Amino acid sequence: MxxxxxxxxxxxxxxxxxxxxxxxxxxxxxxxxxxxxxxxxxxxxxxxxxxxxxxxxxxxxxxxxxxxxxxxxxxxxxxxxxxxxxxxxxxxxxxxxxxxxxxxxxxxxxxxxxxxxxxxxxxxxxxxxxxxxxxxxxxxxxxxxFGQMDVRLAARLLALAGDFKEVSATHQHLASELGTAREVVSRILQDFQKRELIAQSRGRIALLDKPALRDIAAAD
Amino acid sequence: MxxxxxxxxxxxxxxxxxxxxxxxxxxxxxxxxxxxxxxxxxxxxxxxxxxxxxxxxxxxxxxxxxxxxxxxxxxxxxxxxxxxxxxxxxxxxxxxxxxxxxxxxxxxxxxxxxxxxxxxxxxxxxxxxxxxxxxxxxxxxxxxxFGQMDVRLAARLLALAGDFKEVSATHQHLASELGTAREVVSRILQDFQKRELIAQSRGRIALLDKPALRDIAAAD
DNA sequence: ACGCCTTCAGTGACATTGTCACCCAACATG
DNA sequence: CATGTTGGGTGACAATGTCACTGAAGGCGT
Missing domain, CATH: 2.60.120.10 (Jelly Rolls)
Structure with missing residues (x-):
């Protein structure tokens, strides 16, 4: 084999x-x-x-x-x-x-x-x-x-996306990645969305502005 | 030697x-x-x-x-x-x-x-x-x-005390044990004190009611 | 003993995160 | 189209972290 x-x-x-x-x-x-x-x-x-x-x-x-x-x-x-x-x-x-x-x-x-x-x-x-x-x-x-949630979430999104510009994951999945609660992920993603860093649809997240996300992730 | x-x-x-x-x-x-x-x-x-x-x-x-x-x-x-x-x-x-x-x-x-x-x-x-x-x-x-701070603090106090009934440590030291801020430790210790589980003096904490502390620590 | 200085602890206001109890929307299925 | 399941949104509240202070306790030199 x-x-x-x-x-x-x-x-x-x-x-x-x-x-x-x-x-x-x-x-x-x-x-x-x-x-x-x-x-x-x-x-x-x-x-x-x-x-x-x-x-x-x-x-x-x-x-x-x-x-x-x-x-x-x-x-x-x-x-x-x-x-x-x-x-x-x-x-x-x-x-x-x-x-x-x-x-x-x-x-x-x-x-x-x-x-x-x-x-x-x-x-x-x-x-x-x-x-x-x-x-x-x-x-x-x-x-x-010691890390802040938005920083960690931005970093994780980038890591999960790799070279692609979309991530297939529910808020619950992301919460389980980071050891937090779904609601927290939802809140932060909403914020990212308002700032036009990402776009959301059911079960998928498009990373619209990777550089900005990298900036956030780097604040670690 | x-x-x-x-x-x-x-x-x-x-x-x-x-x-x-x-x-x-x-x-x-x-x-x-x-x-x-x-x-x-x-x-x-x-x-x-x-x-x-x-x-x-x-x-x-x-x-x-x-x-x-x-x-x-x-x-x-x-x-x-x-x-x-x-x-x-x-x-x-x-x-x-x-x-x-x-x-x-x-x-x-x-x-x-x-x-x-x-x-x-x-x-x-x-x-x-x-x-x-x-x-x-x-x-x-x-x-x-996933742990709650009061639980972790109670457990740490018991661990640091060992068989003794007093711990020599400032609130800052305890905060550095647990990765939190001094104020948080102070707050929780105040609560413990009000419940007469401990007594405090500058730089030392007397564990008055170890069984009760163990109960708290076990809630983990 | 007295003042002076450093360290330790207490406090209130506020930001962030976690929890709870919901609701509604999107999709799948018959 | 009706229905069930899953994903996501929301507001209230609790727990924790941050900030800017205050005052108290003890050490030390005079």
């Missing part, structure tokens, strides 16, 4: 051919449909995940019914939070959701351990992945604790 | 004698006075730190003049954020402050790498440390994004 996936990852592409062949043997390739929970408090995987194709959204759920997106795992990255899940006894309530249909490589813990022990390149890859996520979380804490 | 520090850490106590002797040779022992910045954006160490004695407070500083405590590193733990700092190119603004006089073991990166590669026990220790911090940060995000 897919060929030599070890090409795809920084941590594996540099490994000797023999090691990579071994990996191709022991790893299982799994597919999951969009919307599937990849991992969560009640769904702790026993393997390390490498995301071959697709995107995973890692979300923190609150018990008051609000969510916040912690970060996204893109194709070519590994999902280290799963390893943290494996080791953690403490309670937490983050979960990973397949944001698209995904193809992932599940590497059994034993093989993972061995690889980390034996291969410098792989070890560096894993530590870099951990570090990246730590830094991502620092950023989230900073945003949530 | 200090004897065999390898006794002190989960990750090192289980290592073979020979390895530990090697460690004792390559590691540098450093002392720092209370208040010293152990690491920070402009002060990136090139070694991994093991905290032998004392406590480090890891703080996120905002550019609007507020702070928030991310977690504390206690004696016997390692400070993995420093390794993240080493690897990170991205900007961040967390820093570690010696909360007491500290004694730390600085293990050069090369020795660290070798140890991770060769010793299962040590590797497990390091990964556990990373996971712990990730989980800690999840908790912080949850608190900041």
């Amino acid at each position: 897919i060929g030599d996936w070890t090409e795809r990852f920084q941590g594996t592409a540099q490994l000797p051919r023999a090691v990579r062949d071994r990996l191709l043997k022991v790893a299982r390739i799994t597919h999951m449909a969009e919307g599937t929970q990849v991992f969560g408090p009640l769904n702790v995987p026993d393997s390390l995940f490498f995301l071959y194709e697709g995107r995973i959204r890692v979300v923190q759920r609150s018990d008051v019914g609000r969510d916040i997106v912690l970060y996204r795992v893109d194709a070519g990255e590994s999902c280290v939070l799963t390893t943290a899940c494996m080791l953690a006894e403490e309670a937490y309530n983050a979960e990973g959701i397949a944001e698209t249909d995904i193809t992932a490589i599940a590497l059994p813990k034993a093989a993972f351990d061995r690889l980390v022990a034996e291969e410098d390149a792989f070890r560096a890859f894993v530590f870099a992945a951990y570090s990246r996520r730590l830094i991502d979380l620092l950023r989230v804490v900073d945003d949530v604790a | 200090i004897g065999d520090w390898t006794e002190r850490f989960q990750g090192t106590a289980q290592l073979p004698r020979a390895v530990r002797d090697r460690l004792l040779k390559v590691a540098r022992i450093t002392h720092m006075a209370e208040g010293t910045q152990v690491f920070g954006p402009l002060n990136v160490p090139d070694s991994l730190f093991f905290l032998y004695e004392g406590r480090i407070r890891v703080v996120q500083r905002s550019d609007v003049g507020r702070d928030i405590v991310l977690y504390r590193v206690d004696a016997g733990e390692s400070c993995v954020l420093t390794t993240a700092c080493m690897l990170a190119e991205e900007a961040y603004n967390a820093e570690g402050i010696a909360e007491t006089d500290i004694t730390a073991i600085a293990l050069p990166k090369a020795a660290f790498d070798r140890l991770v590669a060769e010793e299962d026990a040590f590797r497990a220790f390091v990964f556990a440390a990373y996971s712990r911090r990730l989980i800690d940060l999840l908790r912080v995000v949850d608190d900041v994004a």
